[in-house]
Amino acid sequence: MRKLRWCPLAITALLASLVAVPPAASAQQAAPAAPILDPIPEDPAPAGLGLVLEKVAQLPESETSAPPTDDRLKRRNRINHLGELPDRSGRLYVPDLNGKLYFLDKKTRTPSTYLDVGATFAPDFYSAAGLGQGFGFVAFHPDFAKNGTFYTTHVERGDALETEEPDLPEQPNTGYHGVLTEWTADDPSAGTFHGTHREVLRFGFSGRIHNLQQIDFNPNAGRGDADYGMLYIAVGDGGNGNVGANGGDPQNLAVPQGKILRIDPSGTNGVNGEYGVPADNPFVGEDGVLGEIYAYGMRDPHRFSWDTRGSKRLFLAHIGEHEIESIHEIEPGDNLGWSEREGAFTFREDDRCHLYPLPEDDEKYGYNYPLAAYDHDPPADWNCRSDVGKAISGGYVYRGAKLPALRGKYLFGDIVNGRLFYTEESQMRRDPAGRDRAQIYELSAYTTSGEPVTMQDMAGDERVDLRIGSDAKGEPYLLSKANGTIWKVVDTREFAECRTGPARVGHATGARDWSPVTPDKWRFEHGQVVLAEAGEARPGPRRPFEYAVLKKGPAFASAQIDAEVRLDTPVSESNRDVIVVFGYRDDTHFYYAHLSSDNTIYPHNGIFLVNGADRVRIDRQWNANRSKGAPPAVTDAGWHDVRVRHCAGTGEIAVHVDGADRPVFTALDTTLGSGRVGFGSFDNIGRLRDLTVRGTPAR
Structure with missing residues (x-):
């Protein structure tokens, strides 16, 4: 359909009609529209696919x-x-x-x-x-x-x-x-x-x-x-x-x-x-x-x-x-x-x-x-x-x-x-x-x-x-x-396409398989690893408050982590999160994928590096100009499939949720080439089950 155009007579008639509007009717007119500060809130999402040039x-x-x-x-x-x-x-x-x-x-x-x-x-x-x-x-x-x-x-x-x-x-x-x-x-x-x-x-x-x-x-x-x-x-x-x-x-x-x-x-x-x-x-x-x-x-x-x-x-x-x-x-x-x-x-x-x-x-x-x-x-x-x-x-x-x-x-x-x-x-x-x-x-x-x-x-x-x-x-x-x-x-x-083998670790839900920061906050029961009590901030760099490191099996270079996770903190509370740790060297050197219901603040819902200092966000999805990241990874209290792939050689990291072909987060970082796997949170409670880790043992 073509755009309508106004002729001079039509404009004159319009102005006359506006002058004739009674004051009461004019007062009822809608307020001027406010400008839109973020016209397209949804950002391009990671394809999980790359072009070879x-x-x-x-x-x-x-x-x-x-x-x-x-x-x-x-x-x-x-x-x-x-x-x-x-x-x-x-x-x-x-x-x-x-x-x-x-x-x-x-x-x-x-x-x-x-x-x-x-x-x-x-x-x-x-x-x-x-x-x-x-x-x-x-x-x-x-x-x-x-x-x-x-x-x-x-x-x-x-x-x-x-x-x-x-x-x-x-x-x-x-x-x-x-x-x-x-x-x-x-x-x-x-x-x-x-x-x-x-x-x-x-x-x-x-x-x-x-x-x-x-x-x-x-x-x-x-x-x-x-x-x-x-x-x-x-x-x-x-x-x-x-x-x-x-x-x-x-x-x-x-x-x-x-x-x-x-x-x-x-x-x-x-x-x-x-x-x-x-x-x-x-x-x-x-x-x-x-x-x-x-x-x-x-x-x-x-x-x-x-x-x-x-x-x-x-x-x-x-x-x-x-x-x-x-x-x-x-x-x-x-x-x-x-x-x-x-x-x-x-x-x-x-x-x-x-x-x-x-x-x-x-x-x-x-x-x-x-x-x-x-x-x-x-x-x-x-x-x-x-x-x-x-x-x-x-x-x-x-x-x-x-x-x-x-x-x-x-x-x-x-x-x-x-x-x-x-x-x-x-x-x-x-x-x-x-x-x-x-x-x-x-x-x-x-x-x-x-x-x-x-x-x-x-x-x-x-x-x-x-x-x-x-x-x-x-x-x-x-x-x-x-x-x-x-x-x-x-x-x-595919992004983060690398060999993750031959080592495989599974059936790791017993207390002997894990090393928690605070053992009293954890339960290992019914095939689940349960963070039952919220963690508390600790001295040192800003990093997750409470997590447990998998002791079973070797430390991994390239690895694929598959598990089901659940957030037990009520949905009514804000800033809910669980984390999946990988590349863990010690308490101040590791990566973690942060799965959260909030994507509007810097420390939530992304991939982070702790390298002897406060955690740094490394995923490509964070939009600093708009203070927003990828869509929230976990918004309910149900179980969710999570896959983390870390390619040590290239530094590629991809996090998939609920079997999606495309990752929700991606990152590229070669700071830590190998380490152990873990699970935890900042100050929330949650659980993990059906964990399988496949990867290349670290040398």
Whole structure:
């Protein structure tokens, strides 16, 4: 449904009606909505799964068209996509925002320059300001093998602003042109471009960010389909589509900014005769509306992709302003709501720091709200007018054959910090109310030797500038501008996947099997280890008050601990907990998994290390900016299955509850490589039964 617009007469009538409201009625109006301080409370959950990365290539160094004023542009190069040519040659292509299009050899993956877009359009070609400026994207026609046709986008400044005119309505105070170009290669199989090019469309933007983003063809469309050969163009809002003269551009159907356009590059009925407007576009024939528009209401429509061999849906990764990084399904005529909505929240021009609840009558507008989203969670001292350093890097639904653990998952990441995510395509459903969002899971990363790493490690920089691509078979690749490197995902690996054997300890519920801190507080009966009396704080570092260490069997290096635990402290009491100890050396050196009903305070519900000092939280799930952790592990007085896996070699620790495939907590720490197992609490009571420990005896 399209957004309603107000004409001047309607506004005058509305103001008059407001003036006429009696004082008593005005006093009964609802108070203004309060800002939402944590728009998306649920954080990405641990996937318990990692991607094994193999380095494929490192692209040559490149420079911007002029010295950049923004340090974020000072990268080895600015590679921003990877795909495979649609000609069965096996060649991969990689565009660099600084101007060159590279091909990677099928066998060696050695890069070579196919086309220098920057040099072709110099001196007007511009890549020296704005994170997306320069040679933005490339899309090869499905028939490239025969017709040699492909399309690029790039940015121009300089004399072009005086000598060239945008074809579609430009923004006031235009400072940059975005240009769509068609290229035709004389020999599609050649390793270097020789041929011709022509300009298809020129856009005018006032700002240096959110220019032209991705362009692409629908891979699900075959010859004879209405969508075959239609080119989709993601057009940003110019960086200020929410304020000033450009405020409202994403909602204005008379301009191209803040939209996804759909054109026929082989047609001629467009405004300049260089392209066509498909007759089945959603707004064709409407007065005052651009027929090129396919969907609208966007800030930075960064990356889109179609689900191939699956639902065939079109997904868009959308970069937000205040807080929301989101994934949307796009259908003809959809309106994402920007700049009146950010994600499923109200955006207000008068408050640059917060989002607000949706109005009660919101569903009448028909906005397209996210299928999945995460928020920024900035620190308390964050300057809300600055970049918080989070932005979604869109990917695609994996339907390949080599990585069965990823099938059906929409893979994506964060551009800045390089975190890797997925959400299940089957759980990505539209919700007009904006409340039903698919859970996001965070993936780990590994080298081919099994070493846990982060993308910041791999990129050698805190700012990764992550991008995700794929080959023709749907196999994924990761790219970083920081060091200009490309990695292929060659395998998957479970988190904390290590050999836990050959030793096994079980049937350990007798008093002789355990060494408690305070023996009088414990009972060993009916096959259970019972902490019957709450512990008390002891001198020394802050650590669990009362626990018992398993004496039976050896100390373990890598180990898997399986048991059932129960909290006997009444549910009516707060801060209930039990702990599972591992890596125990002595009373001030050990790890423990804290299972609690409270996830809002630092010492609860996570994985901790006691290393001769107060316990330190080491799990990856604690969000310090919001003072919250993973969902509470134990909330009742029933028995719960608990599994703790500790891989001494890598330092991986995973805690699973009630047989869940995915862990509730994960950590990475190599401080203590081995030790004994235990059970206890801080100041609560509880019990354990059916304990089994499998592991590698410590040397």
